[in-house]
Amino acid sequence: MRVYDLILKKRNGGELSEGEIEYLIRGFTEGIIPDYQMAAFAMAVWFRGMTPKETAALTMAMANSGEVLDLSAIPGVKVDKHSTGGVGDKTTLVLAPLVAAAGVPVAKMSGRGLGHTGGTVDKLEAIPGFNTALSREEFLQQVREIGVAITSQTGNLAPADKKLYALRDVTATVDSIPLIASSVMSKKIAAGADAILLDVKAGSGAFMKTVDEAIRLAQTMVEIGTRVGRRTMALVTAMDQPLGRAVGNALEVAEAVETLQGSGPADLEDLCLTLGAYMLYLAGEVEAPEEGRIVLTKILHNGEALRKFQELVARQGGDGRLVEEPEKVLPQARQVFRVEAEGRGFIQKIKADEIGFAAMCLGAGREKKEDAIDPAVGVVLRKKVGDSVKTGETLAELYVNDVSRLEEAMERVKKAFVLGPVRPLPGKMVHAVVSAEGVKRVKSYITY
Secondary structure: OOOHHHHHHHHHHHOOOHHHHHHHHHHOOOOOHHHHHHHEEEEEHHHOOOOHHHHHHOOOOOOOEOOOOOOOOOOOOOOEEEEEOOOOOOHHHHHHHHHHOOOOEEEEOOOOOOEOOOHHHHHOOOOOOOOOOOOHHHHHHHHHHHHHEEEEEOEEEEEHHHHHHHHOOOOOOOOOOOHHHHHHHHHHHHOOOEEEEEEEOOOOOOOOHHHHHHHHHHHHHHHHHOOOEEEEEEEEOOOOOOOOOOOOHHHHHHHHHHHHOOOOHHHHHHHHHHHHHHHHOOOOOOOOOHHHHHHHHHHHHHHHHHHHHHHHHHHHHOOOHHHHHHHHOOOOOOOEEEEEEEEEEEEEEEEEHHHHHHHHHHHOOOOOOOOOOOOEEEEOOOOOOOEEEEEOOOEEEEEOOHHHHHHHHHHHHHHHHEEEEHHHHHHHHEEEEEEEEEEEEOOOOOOO
16 A cells, blocks of 8 residues: 555545555554655645545544543443534633533543634633643542543644644644544544534634534534444534634633622623533433533523533632632733724624734734643623723723733733614524534524
């Protein structure tokens, strides 16, 4: 078997066998197949695509390239959730304790952020003392004992994907649906979940800018999961404005605590209840997602989810005062600057990507993998889509330690807010539900 022949076959639109794909991934992971040949293969895939059978084979080859976590020692159906990334997306911080409090074990491996989308691990590390580097034994034991643990992904989890993504990043082949889908699903499968719920974002702050693109990606990932024996569903959700109000690591932790206390932003609470409802449904705890939402609403508002979060934080070494006094526990920025409206009207849209890049300018995100994060800084929105605004009113606040890029950040925030004379119609939080049975588009508007 020659790599040249496999590249040629894919370039010409042929279908590779499972064995041929395994040969490529194994050789690339072991350093036998050079970068230039794998880059050529990735470009051939970008142009020619992959069949569902090929995409599933690529996913499993990458999942099996390193450690595959065995969660069988944890009782019950283990459901994992993955978000394709967005601005202000702190759902895991709310969702993990919420679902665990309902009796479904959550064994969550999360990543760090790159660019304007923050990573769950970065947010958790804003909590003083919180340990995001649990050993495999500590991770499994904690889930068995308290029902939830969140840790960083091990270096040996799907190493082929990590190596291939680094190559795609510098060869203009990131935006290929088969390659995106296999990248996401290889890590989820290697993490050992029985069932997988995908939160596929669509909008200005997401990788997929349109709902149709997001649905295509969701369909591909659901098909992969189904083919390899994992019960898999996806929700296509809105990322046309930041989720919640806070963008920045410690700021988002504080907002997650508010949400668990029952006083968080309506859009964040709504999305967490919806995602959680589908997780309970996938775990077999409820017969329909609607039933799961009722269960979780009660748990959220009676304090059970908050107590589970407090238990999670304490168990992983975090400061236990976080729930009562977040402002005394979390790092605080030295200065706060206001961005004021220069006109009046109604907020038509808030470009999520501009808010994300503004937060990154302040140090809340990474432009390069090696960049350090400042956990205290970021942006807090004081107006959301549909709100009325008068000249001089505060649109957003910037939490700042380093003022070297403050002007750029402020300009980005100003650019993000689009005003108009008429209040816009309410947006939809969920655009579509994708399952093995097909795509169900959500038609009704959901106020947030």
